[in-house]
Amino acid sequence: MRFIVIRHAESQWNREGIIQGQLDSPVTQQGYRQIAALMVAVKETPFNQVFSSPSGRAMTTAQALATHSQCAVSSDARLHEQHFGYFQGQPYHQAMRNHHDIISRIFAGEPAASAPGGESVFDVAQRLLAFFLSFPSSTRGTFGVVTHGHALQALIWCLKGGNWIEDTSQYGHPNCGYSIIEVGNGQLQLQSWGVATHLRALQLAPI
Template sequence: MKVLLVRHAETEWNQRGIIQGHKDSPLTVRGAQETAALLAALASYPIACVYASPLGRAWQMGQALAGHFDCPLVAHTALKEQAFGHYEGMPSAQLRDEYPYEAEALFAKDAAFCPPGGESLAHASQRIIDFIQQQQQTAAHQTLCIVTHGQVSQGVLALLKEGNIDNFSRYAQPNASYSVFEMTEGQCITLRWGIATHLRTLTLHK
């Protein structure tokens, strides 16, 4: 089974550096441009189905992809972003100023750290890994697209690449970037991650 792991396009809170988690914000103008660039970049993939987080920003990307490829679109709660609990709606700069230890643990050091009222990255990432492995049982020879979120993608990619989540901060996945991997018997056998070459022109003209 081949999987394309896609991050949603830029939102207003992404642009302003506000922690989203299970909260949402509208796409920016740039986000719409990123979506169009991603659709063009993925044109050669024979995507059979798109699975998306039901959170608005990911669902919009899922709708665009499913419409482009004329394939089914399925929402699944397992694909949601990590829940950041009480930190949701807070500027990340404020979190770093007021709670520097917690901010470092959350974004760089400790996948087991659980924000107050939220969930750990380790837990959030494992629910997506479990979802991917479940799909392999019914779609072993298909190409699937999974639309999810930035923080949790880092944990998933670390688990697929290294077999553990410790180095999750290495696996940044920019808005509207994608990763490609193949799964055989529940194991990842190839992986290209954080592909964003289709966004270069947009970056130059931001």
């Protein structure tokens, strides 16, 4: 069983620097260009099924993958972004100015840090692991999974050993970047992470 785990396309709040968490905003025009580049990158990879976070920005990305492979999309709340509690919907610069200590710890990816009413990296990693380990051992095929930036960081951190003194931000993915995970005998194996060469031309082109 093979999973291509993708960060959703750029959203309006990504562009504006607003903390989204489990709130939502629409995909931007640049985001649609990222999706087009992603489609080229996976054109030789037919998916048996696509799974997505319930957020609109993730579902928009997932639907493009499903159309590519003519397969179904299923929503799963375990793939949602890290919940940033009190800070969701606030501009990042404002939250950093007013709550510098906790915001800097959260966005550095300190595994135990969490906002009031929110989740830690560890919390997020556990629910994503539960998703990937929920498939019967007899399952075969390649599956697309669309999730979020901090959720994907948490997953990679966990698969690379879950070091509690490590900042998980080093495992960041650009929008529509992806990682590849193989699952067998109840074990997850990280094959590659942070794949983003398909986005290079977009980074050089004017928006």
